[in-house]
Amino acid sequence: MDSRRSSRAVIDPKVRQVGFFTSAPLPPDRTQSDPPDPIRSPPLADASSPGNSLSPVMIPPPRHPSDSLLRLPHSPSDAFPPPSPTTTTTSLGDFSDDVTAASSPPPAAARVRGRGSSVKQQGAASSFPGGGFEVPPSVKAPSSVPASGLTTVSVVKLPPGISENAGGSVSVEVQSDRALNSKPLKEKTSKAERRAIQEAQRAAKAAAKAEGIKTPAVTALANAKSAKSTKPSPQRNDSAVVVAASEKKGGDRSVEKDRKKDVPHPRMQYDDKSRVQKLKKRSVVKPTEARNRVELFRHLPQYEHGTQLPVLQSKFFQLDTLHPAVYKVGLQYLSGDICGGNARCIAMLQAFQEAIRDYSTPPAKTLSRDLTAKISSYVSFLIDCRPLSVSMGNAIRFLKSQIAKIPISLSESEAKATLHSDIERFINEKIILADRVIVKHAVTKIRDGDVLLTYGSSSAVEMILQHAHELGKQFRVVIVDSRPKHEGKLLLRRLVRKGLSCTYTHINAISYIMHEVTRVFLGASSVLSNGTVYSRVGTACVAMVAYGFHIPVLVCCEAYKFHERVQLDSICSNELGDPDSISKVPGREDINHLDGWDKSENLQLLNLIYDATPSDYVSLIITDYGMIPPTSVPVIVREYGRGQLWIYEECDPLASPGRCSDAVFFVDGLIFYPSQHLVLSFWFPDRPPSGLNNDLLERSDNFVTVAENGNFTNFEL
Amino acid sequence: MPDTQVLVNDFLNKLKKRKIEGSQATARQTAELLRSVISQQRVPYTNQAGALIDAVKAVGEQLIAANPVELAVGNIVRRVLHIIREEDLSLTTAAIGGLNLSAVSDDENDDDRDGDSTLSAAAVAAAARSTLRPPSLQTLLEDTPVSAAVPQTSSSGGDSEGKTADKSSRSRKLKHDVIEAVNELIQDIVTCHEQIAEQAVEHIHQNEVILTLGSSRTVLEFLFAAKEKKRSFRVFVAEGAPRYQGHLLAKELVARGLQTTLITDSAVFAMISRVNMVIVGAHAVMANGGVIAPVGMNLVALAAQKHAVPFVVLAGSHKLCPLYPHNPEVLLNELRSPSELLDFGEFSDCMDFGSGSGSPLLHVVNPAFDYVPPKLVSLFITDTGGHNPSYMYRLIADYYSADDLVVQRRATAGN
DSSP: OHHHHHHHHHHHHHHHHHHHTTTTTHHHHHHHHOTTOTTTSSOGGGTTSOTTSOOSSOOOOOOOHHHHHHHOSSOTTOOSOOOOOTTHHHHSTTHHHHHHHHHSHHHHHHHHTTTOSHHHHHHHHHHGGGTGGGOOOOSHHHHHHHHHTTHHHHHHTSOTTTOHHHHHHHHHHHHHHHHHSOOOHHHHSOHHHHHHHHHHHHHHHHHHHHHOSHHHHHHHHHHHHHHHHHOSSOOHHHHHHHHHTOOSSSOOOOHHHHHHHHSOOOOOOTTOHHHHHHHHHHOSSOOOBOSSOOGGGTTSOOBOTTSHHHHHHHTTTTOTTSOHHHHHHHHHHHHTSSOSHHHHHHHHHHHHHHHHHTOOOOTTSOHHHHHHHHHHHHHHHHHHHSOOOHHHHHHHHHHHHHHHHSOTTSOHHHHHHHHHHHHHHIIIIIIIIHHHHHHHHHHTTOOTTEEEEEESOOHHHHHHHHHHHHTTOOEEEEEEEOTTTOHHHHHHHHHHHHTOEEEEEEGGGHHHHGGGOSEEEEEOSEEETTSOEEEETTHHHHHHHHHHTTOOEEEEOOGGGEESOOOSSSSSSOOBOOTHHHHOOTTOTTOOTTTTGGGOTTEEEEOBOEEEEOGGGOSEEEETTEEEOGGGHHHHIIIIISSOOOHHHHSOTTTOGGGGTTOEEOTTSEEEETTTTEEEEEOOTTSOOOSOOOEEEEEOSSEEEEEETTEEEEEEO | OHHHHHHHHHHHHHHHTTOSOSHHHHHHHHHHHHHHHHHHSOOOSSOHHHHHHHHHHHHHHHHHHHOTTOHHHHHHHHHHHHHHHHHHHHHHHHHHHHHOTTOOHHHHHHHHHHHHHHHHHHSOTTOOGGGGSOSOHHHHHHHHHHHHHHHHHHHOGGGGGGGHHHHHHTHHHHHHHHHHHHHHHHHHHHHHHHHHHHTHHHHOOTTOEEEEESOOHHHHHHHHHHHHTTOOOEEEEEOOTTTTHHHHHHHHHHHTTOEEEEEOGGGHHHHGGGOSEEEEEOSEEOTTSOEEEETTHHHHHHHHHHTTOOEEEEOOGGGBOOSOOSSHHHHTOOBOOGGGTSOTTTTTTTOOTTTOOSSOSEEEOOBSEEEEOGGGOOEEEETTEEEOGGGHHHHHHTTSOGGGSSHHHHHHHHO
């Protein structure tokens, strides 16, 4: 034994040496000695970085060039989802030229992009005519566009159109010295450099205004060309610089910047006294703080409930800054008349619609800037009434990006009309039609004889149950409810009215009732990027018990509620409801032990609104992009999250039949992309498509048969 | 015995109407009732233990049938039966020891067996010989000779005649002793909180966060005992729908100066990640270590397991049930009134009673208990100390004799 061990001890270090000593010195060698190698230079963590450095690990998803252009805001070779203002050009009034100009390069771009940054410059060239320079930076995604669009120029530190060659050489210099240490740009850009960039941006902006718009793009193109010739395999840092100079069309913009923006803002922490003070100064509602605050939740707003409403009502005539529609919605949130993610979101958007309709730009202000500020003030008012849901946050982000994208050339009435229809479309596509798709998907999961359990009241689940009932499926519904809202009662009432057979129970009895259940359908307030389902408090309990009983848990959630934030527990971020509703049990007068509870210091009542269900408990998430496992949520967020997917707008067969040659349209409104094997979204079926070169032969639940150039192809859905 | 019959009927009614809340109260009242039954019971000249056992079983059967879910009743009936057997055994051994001082140990053993067999022959058909011995290694080893001796003793019934004199001398003594022992039992039931609470300091640490569900007197005393020992900690109380006993507990805790936070049951999963320990009471503890507890407990236990939070069950010895559960979620459960969930008539507008076709559309399920399987329980704290779930069967065996496990059938067979 001993001898063996000793002999091993002799061998082992050798073996280890092979693994350790040889490989350890190597990476520095690689990165330092031959920096131009595009494959090795990016740090591993950045496998998904710019398209020009093809990581050996990453396999770019195959995507049809044309549809990627149409549908996706970013380049096909780019695994990154740049929050993208793709639609800038399209939303222009006179976009026909631009579209043709813009729509031709990207397929080429898709091909060439791997080689270097020049193509992006091309893209930039084609997108600049939009005159997007004046677009004020308002929200994360779009704000970077005009700025970054000129970064190359700014690095060059020369007014555009003056000395391309010099610019090229400078940028090359930057590249080469960056290349030596292949580290992320974040660490490399010094303060001075950043300031220089900013200044140059400003200068360039002014210059662009003066000189016309094409010039900088040409410059950029030329820059890139020279850069490319000097350095055929650009480093990722160079790409960060040069890509920053890219444009909006292909979506290849500063990956670094985008990445930074992808990190969601830290939320307001209410235990930060100075910030709370600041917030209070601004807020309209001025809530009084609850006295018995729960220690664990000091970071969340805990206000005395019931005090805001009268204050607000008394202030009605002083709130001249607020639009009455917004005010009304705020009050409805406050009183709890509108609850549920979708309902709140729609109500808010409609209020904004009205506000925008009545809006007029004050003199000496630009519409987009002023309107954004206006919307922000509305939003902070709504937050005062009730913290935003994730869905609302996403909708606001969308709205602001749409506002930011409005070109200055547009007249006010046109801009307002555009926004109005944008909001309308958001509601229709992201919420109403998304629900229809979810219902369509989910119904396939209901079989005869099923016992479906649902918790609380989810609008999507309710639609699913009703639709399945209309289809004549024989099933039973178990509605689990909980205090204090008892939302399940309302759902129960509606379902029983429809003639569904229901069982009603409370959440404590979940282990008892779970024995007979075959499927669990849950709604969600949001699905976070790590697969966590953020939903009505108690959902996690239900999912956990179902998991324990090996019963599939299906979460139904529209994709617009997905968020790139991550959360592990329900405490870091949550919402607190009215504690008084816990002390009182409606209909049970005998339970009055806690009357006057707020007099005692030691007692706190905690009324959590949400909880976070770990992704292990979720078997399936049914969303408008199909049925996905929770692990795929970040993919959806990444691919479709930021740049809002506007199938209808960009792929409208009436507008540009040629562009969707690949897509198959179904009568029920789905659009199917054979090249992706994916049903993506849908258009409005009341407008029949024209100019399609695919014929749909057959469609079942699982596959479609498409005739294409005389060949029949089956595609699985 | 009209006197006891009235008492018994009264108690039966209360049980049937679920007027008695809580297993402790039930246990105490059962024990008191059985005590009066025993004291009223006229004991025959011979075989008084058998007569007592008969009487107690007859009453016990009724009580258990009145509320089969309230396992404490059955536990106490079995405990009393066990006490009678024990007392009888100790009397027999004492008497024999007193009479035959010269007898060698072998003889004593024989006599002992004789007295036993007369009892069993006269009273219950198959009253076990082993009952008279506490379960021990010795008993196990001696088991074979006992069974071998059975035919011999039963055939020679006259043998026992000679012992009658001894028995008459201790006729009063048995009843008296039994009543004494039952009094002790009652005392135990009443004071079990204190014994459990004494252990609190060993389990509750400074600055801990403790979660509990519903209301349990034992838990209250336990927490308070730790608080008295200058430990400061906070308690999350889940309210325990649909009875909302948590409100009561929260109120009591606050009255005693504990930092208390009341949460809804649905927030249990959300909060448990910040909890150090779950301490709950139980309705009954089964022999396999499973727990019958107020509804919602399984949820808490699962969440605790998920977050690796110790799940501690406090149970007085009267809650230890010698039975093994089978399908306890259904068989050891009881469905309470739907009115706790939905107001009466609340949904009458949704239902078309006129048509009367088919089954009604709406069912309301409101179970009273949950079954927590032993694998979810980290620790039991009883008045005899802390125990693992896997050890419960052994602990329980100390309190009951194997003969009494099935009270009903024996009793009917005896009748």
